[in-house]
Amino acid sequence: MKKILLLSVMLLVGVMTYAQQALWGGAPVVSPEIHDDNTVTFRLKAPKAVKVQVTGDFLPTQKITTPFGEFDGPGVADLKEGKDGVWEYTTPEPLAPELYSYSFIVDDLKMMDPANVYMIRDVATVTNVFLIGGGRADLYKVNDVPHGTVSRIWYNSPTLKKERRLTVYTPAGYETSGKRYPVFYLLHGMGGDEEAWIALGRTSQILDNLIAQGKAEPMIVVMTNGNASQEAAPGESQDGFKAPSMNLPQTMEGSFETAFPDVVKFIDKTYRTKTNKRNRAIAGLSMGGYHSLHISKQYPDMFNYVGLFSAAIMPDKKVQSPIYDDFDQKLKTQFAKKPALYWIGIGKTDFLYQANTEYRKLLDERGYKYTYYESEGGHIWRNWRIYLTEFAPLLFK
Amino acid sequence: MKKILLLSVMLLVGVMTYAQQALWGGAPVVSPEIHDDNTVTFRLKAPKAVKVQVTGDFLPTQKITTPFGEFDGPGVADLKEGKDGVWEYTTPEPLAPELYSYSFIVDDLKMMDPANVYMIRDVATVTNVFLIGGGRADLYKVNDVPHGTVSRIWYNSPTLKKERRLTVYTPAGYETSGKRYPVFYLLHGMGGDEEAWIALGRTSQILDNLIAQGKAEPMIVVMTNGNASQEAAPGESQDGFKAPSMNLPQTMEGSFETAFPDVVKFIDKTYRTKTNKRNRAIAGLSMGGYHSLHISKQYPDMFNYVGLFSAAIMPDKKVQSPIYDDFDQKLKTQFAKKPALYWIGIGKTDFLYQANTEYRKLLDERGYKYTYYESEGGHIWRNWRIYLTEFAPLLFK
Numbered sequence: 048m049k050k051i052l053l054l055s056v057m058l059l060v061g062v063m064t065y066a067q068q069a070l071w072g073g074a075p076v077v078s079p080e081i082h083d084d085n086t087v088t089f090r091l092k093a094p095k096a097v098k099v100q101v102t103g104d105f106l107p108t109q110k111i112t113t114p115f116g117e118f119d120g121p122g123v124a125d126l127k128e129g130k131d132g133v134w135e136y137t138t139p140e141p142l143a144p145e146l147y148s149y150s151f152i153v154d155d156l157k158m159m160d161p162a163n164v165y166m167i168r169d170v171a172t173v174t175n176v177f178l179i180g181g182g183r184a185d186l187y188k189v190n191d192v193p194h195g196t197v198s199r200i201w202y203n204s205p206t207l208k209k210e211r212r213l214t215v216y217t218p219a220g221y222e223t224s225g226k227r228y229p230v231f232y233l234l235h236g237m238g239g240d241e242e243a244w245i246a247l248g249r250t251s252q253i254l255d256n257l258i259a260q261g262k263a264e265p266m267i268v269v270m271t272n273g274n275a276s277q278e279a280a281p282g283e284s285q286d287g288f289k290a291p292s293m294n295l296p297q298t299m300e301g302s303f304e305t306a307f308p309d310v311v312k313f314i315d316k317t318y319r320t321k322t323n324k325r326n327r328a329i330a331g332l333s334m335g336g337y338h339s340l341h342i343s344k345q346y347p348d349m350f351n352y353v354g355l356f357s358a359a360i361m362p363d364k365k366v367q368s369p370i371y372d373d374f375d376q377k378l379k380t381q382f383a384k385k386p387a388l389y390w391i392g393i394g395k396t397d398f399l400y401q402a403n404t405e406y407r408k409l410l411d412e413r414g415y416k417y418t419y420y421e422s423e424g425g426h427i428w429r430n431w432r433i434y435l436t437e438f439a440p441l442l443f444k
Numbered sequence: 445m446k447k448i449l450l451l452s453v454m455l456l457v458g459v460m461t462y463a464q465q466a467l468w469g470g471a472p473v474v475s476p477e478i479h480d481d482n483t484v485t486f487r488l489k490a491p492k493a494v495k496v497q498v499t500g501d502f503l504p505t506q507k508i509t510t511p512f513g514e515f516d517g518p519g520v521a522d523l524k525e526g527k528d529g530v531w532e533y534t535t536p537e538p539l540a541p542e543l544y545s546y547s548f549i550v551d552d553l554k555m556m557d558p559a560n561v562y563m564i565r566d567v568a569t570v571t572n573v574f575l576i577g578g579g580r581a582d583l584y585k586v587n588d589v590p591h592g593t594v595s596r597i598w599y600n601s602p603t604l605k606k607e608r609r610l611t612v613y614t615p616a617g618y619e620t621s622g623k624r625y626p627v628f629y630l631l632h633g634m635g636g637d638e639e640a641w642i643a644l645g646r647t648s649q650i651l652d653n654l655i656a657q658g659k660a661e662p663m664i665v666v667m668t669n670g671n672a673s674q675e676a677a678p679g680e681s682q683d684g685f686k687a688p689s690m691n692l693p694q695t696m697e698g699s700f701e702t703a704f705p706d707v708v709k710f711i712d713k714t715y716r717t718k719t720n721k722r723n724r725a726i727a728g729l730s731m732g733g734y735h736s737l738h739i740s741k742q743y744p745d746m747f748n749y750v751g752l753f754s755a756a757i758m759p760d761k762k763v764q765s766p767i768y769d770d771f772d773q774k775l776k777t778q779f780a781k782k783p784a785l786y787w788i789g790i791g792k793t794d795f796l797y798q799a800n801t802e803y804r805k806l807l808d809e810r811g812y813k814y815t816y817y818e819s820e821g822g823h824i825w826r827n828w829r830i831y832l833t834e835f836a837p838l839l840f841k
Contacts, residue, residue, distance in 0.1 A: 077687070095494070095551040154492040158555040164570050164678065165685045168561050177685055189682050194607065198595040200619070210591065222597070222714045281561065285586050288562045288574055290474070317619045 076133055078162040079149075079177045085141035087177070089149070091160065094132025096153050100125055103149025103174070104427065105142050119396060119425055123152070144184035145429060146249065148174040167246045168281075169428075170238035171291040185256070186436055187249040192259035193219030197251050199241075199283075202313035206306035211272060212279035213310070214241045216251050217318065218258055218265035227319045229443040230267045231352075232310070233435075234331025234338050237298055238291075240280035241272040244435075247428045253435055264443040266328075269314055273331070273338055275302035299334055299359070301368025304342045311349065328442045330354025330390070332431045333399070337362075341370055343386070344377040352388045352442050356434040357397050357426050360406045382415040388441055389417040392434040396425040473530055475559040476546075476574045482538035484574070486546070488557065491529025493550050497522055500546025500571070501824065502539050516793060516822055520549065541581030542826060543646065545571040564643045565678075566825075567635035568688040582653070583833055584646040589656035590616030594648050596638075596680075599710035603703035608669060609676035610707070611638045613648050614715065615655055615662035624716045626840040627664045628749075629707070630832075631728025631735050634695055635688075637677035638669040641832075644825045650832055661840040663725075666711055670728070670735055672699035696731055696756070698765025701739045708746065725839045727751025727787070729828045730796070734759075738767055740783070741774040749785045749839050753831040754794050754823050757803045779812040785838055786814040789831040793822040 078090040089101045106122030126134035148167065151158050159166060163175045180188055195218045201210050218228065233250065235243035244250045250268055257263035275297035278284035297303065315322045329350045331339040336358020343353045362371045382389075389410075393403045410417055420437055422430050475487040486498045503519030523531035545564065548555050556563060560572045577585055592615045598607050615625065630647065632640035641647045647665055654660035672694035675681035694700065712719045726747045728736040733755020740750045759768045779786075786807075790800045807814055817834055819827050 091553075093551075093553050096553070097492070153550070153553065153555075154490075156488075156490050156493070156550065156555075157558055158550075158553075159570070161554055162687065163685075164565050164568055164688060166563065166570070171561055173556070173561050173563070180684075188684060189676075189680060191607075191682060194598040194609075196595050196597040198593050200593040201591040201616075210588075212591075219598075279586075283586060285588060287577075287585060288560075290559065291561060 076162050078160050079175075081177065081179065085144075085179050085181075086138050087142055087179075088135060088137040089126065089151075089160070090162065091126065091134045091151055091153070092132055093134055093153055096128075096132075096134065098125070098152075098154055099128070099134040100152040101136055101149055102152055102157075103147055104429070105138065105145075105147040105149065116398070118398065126151075142179050144179050144181035146176060146178045146184065146187050146247075146432070148176050150174050169243070169247055171281075171293070183433065183436060186253050187432060188256075189252055190256055190259075192255050194255050195219050195251055195258075196221065197245060200317070201279075202310065202317075204306050204309040206309050207275055207302065209278055211277075212241055212283060213272070213314075214245050214270040215314075215318070216245075216254055216268040216270075218254065218267070220265070221267070221319075225319075227321045228265060228267045229326035229328070230269060230311075230314060230318075230320050231328040231330070231439070231442060232269045232271065232339075232350075234271060234273055234329070234335030236331075236333030236335055237295065238293060239335075240274065240277065241270050242280045244268075244270045247431075248435060249432055250435065253432070254439065257436065257439055263439045266439075266443060267314070267318055267320060269310065271303075271307075271310055273303050273335055274298050275306060299337060299362060300366045301341075301362075301370040303338055304345055304370045305368070307338075307342050308346065308349075324348050324351045325387075326351070326443060328352035328354070328388075330356060330434075330438055331358070332356040332434075333426065334359055344374075344381040345370055347377070347381040347384050351386055352390075353386055354388075354390045354392070354434070354438045355403075356392050356431050356438075357394060357399055358391070358403065359399060360402045378415070379413070382413070389415070390420065390438055390441065391417055392420040392422065392430070392437065394422045394424040394426065394430045396423075397430075398426060473559055475557050476572075478574065478576065482540075482576050482578075483535045484539055484576075485532060485534040486523065486548075486557070487559065488523065488531045488548055488550070489529055490531055490550055493525075493529075493531065495522070495549075495551055496525070496531040497549040498533055498546055499549055499554075500544055501826070502535065502542075502544040502546065513795070515795065523548075539576045541576045541578035543573060543575045543581065543584050543644075543829070545573050547571050566640070566644055568678075568690070580830065580833060583650050584829060585653075586649055587653055587656075589652050591652050592616050592648055592655075593618065594642060597714070598676075599707065599714075601703050601706040603706050604672055604699065606675055608674075609638055609680060610669070610711075611642050611667040612711075612715070613642075613651055613665040613667075615651065615664070617662070618664070618716070622716075624718045625662060625664045626723035626725070627666060627711060627715075627717050628725040628727070628836070628839060629666045629668065629736075629747075631668060631670055631726070631732030633728075633730030633732055634692065635690060636732075637671065637674065638667050639677045639680075641665075641667045644828075645832060646829055647832065650829070651836065654833065654836055660836045663836075663840060664711070664715055664717060666707065668700075668704075668707055670700050670732055671695050672703060696734060696759060697763045698738075698759075698767035700735055701742055701767045702765070704735075704739050705743065705746075721745050721748050722784075723748075723840060725749035725751070725785075727753060727831075727835055728755070729753040729831075730823065731756055741771075741778040742767055744774070744778040744781050748783055749787075750783055751785075751787045751789070751831070751835045752800075753789050753828050753835075754791060754796055755788070755800065756796060757799045775812070776810070779810070786812070787817065787835055787838065788814055789817040789819065789827070789834065791819045791821040791823065791827045793820075794827075795823060 111120035508517035
């Protein structure tokens with residue numbers, strides 16, 4: 048046994064650490080470093096680089112011109128080379144509490160920060176992330192509160208003839224409480240998938256924190272995949288590790304809305320839910336807001352709470368689906384049944400602002416009641432996290 | 445309504461695609477491209493780069509010398525610059541079916557492949573991945589079979605005085621079958637966490653496929669966090685997005701083993717389990733094999749199936765814990781109770797090969813029965829996936 052004892056724990060740690068730093072590039076610098084005053088320093092060791100920049104949503108936006116018009120894009124800042132080929136940039140001002148995304152650009156080549164293992168994929172783009180705590184952003188953190196369970200579960204959709212994946216949040220205590228819970232269906236935007244609200248939306252952290260503070264009711268949150276041609280998020284389906292495509296044939300043409308009752312039936316069969324309209328909410332961002340609008344009016348007895356977050360409103364003229372027929376009559380029926388909440392949130396510089404203004408005008412003209420929340424900024428995750436923290440406390444009260 | 449109709453779906457897609465390619469660097473090349481003959485081409489657009497290399501476990505290993513001895517490390521290959529600054533490398537031979545990891549090295553700076561959104565974090569290192577199908581590697585794919593559910597769930601450990609996170613796989617049909625299931629506890633290596641077996645180990649795919657083929661019994665798989673000082677994987681705890689540390693004070697000093705009954709109690713309370721030794725298995729890789737060894741002999745009435753995958757065997761001499769006292773007597777008691785399976789798997793070039801040889805000699809001398817599986821290669825995930833596909837079919841028969 049003596050010989051076996053000689054095998055030291057240090058060996059395991061030592062080899063791994065060595066391999067990591069010497070062979071795999073490693074992380075000889077700290078980046079990002081969040082200082083006590085909430086200024087942030089970014090560092091990259093790149094002795095051979097000629098130009099190193101950082102781009103991200105923590106920088107002032109800059110206008111970008113596209114064939115579709117002018118939009119706000121993330122800014123870019125230059126890092127300066129210091130000792131040992133370590134480049135550095137510190138924000139001139141403290142950053143406001145928020146979850147931020149960023150990437151480096153080294154000699155015009157975008158790359159992740161090798162010192163930061165935290166990355167979030169948004170559609171086909173991966174960026175590093177960091178979080179400045181305080182204020183509302185404390186809701187985005189894992190805090191010392193009871194934590195719900197996050198499950199990836201598959202359901203069969205007879206309408207779409209597919210097995211499909213859902214992300215489901217059940218509140219802390221669900222497994223052993225024996226109780227039934229209300230259900231909030233939370234839908235992503237175009238190109239997103241059933242991972243988007245968990246990764247970028249911080250849904251499980253926000254719900255854990257709001258429920259622990261007594262500000263939101265304990266509820267089940269169901270995050271669907273709104274692309275009816277997909278089984279699951281990229282990398283999680285039979286497509287394997289195929290590059291995500293922006294060719295999205297079944298996103299805003301009625302298929303997802305038509306098949307939505309399959310999801311509700313599955314959830315009511317599989318979880319301890321309160322199976323009535325009074326205990327169901329639906330909301331979504333951008334395309335998911337569009338889905339929420341059309342699903343809630345198609346099935347007027349299904350949802351008592353509706354949230355449109357930076358929503359697209361009307362289908363493309365070329366799109367044909369019974370879902371979009373009889374718009375006025377369906378909306379009339381929905382509002383005649385007096386939903387407990389019809390909530391519209393939009394940012395002042397969102398490219399969908401005008402469409403939302405026109406839709407609100409229509410609702411106003413017909414006397415359909417809704418709650419309106421206007422924020423700064425545009426069509427960005429920062430707003431959708433804010434809308435979630437505003438919307439969830441209003442549900443099931 | 446006419447005006448609202450003018451808002452085209454194309455706008456949403458168009459802006460996103462444009463922003464992605466023009467602003468965020470985008471992915472103008474296909475990489476990796478897996479050809480029909482299973483050769484693979486890697487591409488990177490980097491017009492200003494002087495040297496571009498690819499490193500990964502698909503290349504022949506090369507010796508690296510460390511203070512701890514000589515080990516096999518991943519190889520490196522040069523890409524060649526072609527038209528428009530696109531660098532390229534194609535493997536000279538087809539690659540065998542496997543899940544592979546790789547990174548680019550651009551002018552000595554390691555970076556992810558911007559054309560590949562699929563990445564896996566292993567401890568503090570993130571690499572891109574791709575999969576060559578066929579043979580055993582088909583078990584690592586999402587196939588057209590019923591899929592189990594993967595949940596991240598928190599439990600309270602009275603022993604460690606912490607809320608801690610688990611990853612739990614429940615087999616397809618669990619939610620509505622009403623049946624009770626056997627439980628397989630599957631433990632990660634040093635520096636890993638409760639995400640390791642799901643991400644790199646492909647546990648949910650392997651179990652889905654083995655169960656669908658009738659080769660493994662439907663079972664619950666519980667993946668713990670073996671670092672008793674952690675609540676959860678990096679990024680998932682109150683530590684927030686702190687850089688993962690290789691300072692692991694509570695990994696191989698008895699705390700995790702002492703607190704293990706907390707996990708079993710929680711699982712038996714929370715899931716429909718078969719709550720007896722006959723229906724419990726434990727296995728782990730490297731440090732997780734060490735944990736499995738010491739937990740199974742500490743609690744000889746808990747586990748009927750034990751798997752040591754490239755296991756560390758004995759604690760460091762300086763470590764003091766009642767867990768490691770009376771080694772011989774505890775092992776005698778464990779084997780007197782005749783476990784249904786005591787399985788040892790190790791690679792021929794593993795740095796723990798000698799320690800495992802000596803441990804087997806000890807078992808042989810005492811007449812303790814075990815099953816031995818020797819593979820090629822060393823202390824790598826390729827082997828641990830293989831061991832899982834070999835071990836899981838032997839359980840609960």
